[in-house]
Structures are given as C-alpha cells and as structure tokens.
Amino acid sequence: MPIREGTKLxxxxxxxxxNVTSGGYSPVxxxxxxxxxxxxxxxxxxxxxxxxxxxxxxxxTIVKLPFVPPRxxxxx
Numbered sequence: 001m002p003i004r005e006g007t008k009l010x011x012x013x014x015x016x017x018x019n020v021t022s023g024g025y026s027p028v029x030x031x032x033x034x035x036x037x038x039x040x041x042x043x044x045x046x047x048x049x050x051x052x053x054x055x056x057x058x059x060x061t062i063v064k065l066p067f068v069p070p071r072x073x074x075x076x
Contacts, residue, residue, distance in 0.1 A: 003034040003051055003060070010050040010057075017042055017049065028068050038062070 002023050009018040023034030038049070047062045 001053055001058075002032040003053055007034075007036075007051055007053065009036055009038055010052065011042070012048070012050060014050070014057075020051070026067065033067055034060075035065075 002025055003020050004023050005020055007020040007023070008016055009020065011017050018036055018038035020034045020036035023032065025031070026033045042049070043062060045062055045064045048059050049062060051058050051060055
C-alpha cells in the first residue's frame with residue numbers, strides 16, 4: 001500500500017524519526033515507493049524502520065536513491 005506525504009516515520013520502538021515527503025506507486029518497480037527525511041544517523045541503506053498507514057504498523061527499508069539505476073545514454 002502506498003505511503004503518502006506527511007506520514008510519520010518511526011524507529012523500531014515507535015519513536016518519531018522523520019516524515020515522508022512524497023510517495024506513490026512505481027510502475028517500473030511494480031510496488032509502492034516513498035521518499036522522506038530521517039535523522040542523518042539513521043539514514044543507513046538496508047536499515048528497517050516503521051510507518052503507520054491506515055492504523056497498521058508496517059516495516060519498510062531505507063534504500064539509496066535512485067530507486068532504479070539510470071539506463072539512459074548521454075551523448076557527449
């Protein structure tokens with residue numbers, strides 16, 4: 001399920017650590033994605049954090065941007 005702008009990001013103890021800035025569905029990845037801000041000490045790729053969506057606590061993974069590696073050719 002997509003995570004929308006303004007959703008609070010939580011650590012594994014339920015403490016607030018950041019906010020989602022945008023989210024939606026990725027047709028390329030065929031799954032929901034979201035971007036947000038967390039404390040820099042917690043911005044570790046592959047780290048699991050939590051988010052509450054529709055009153056359900058979900059586990060999500062921090063990944064490094066871009067979500068999909070660029071595959072375009074740039075002429076020089």
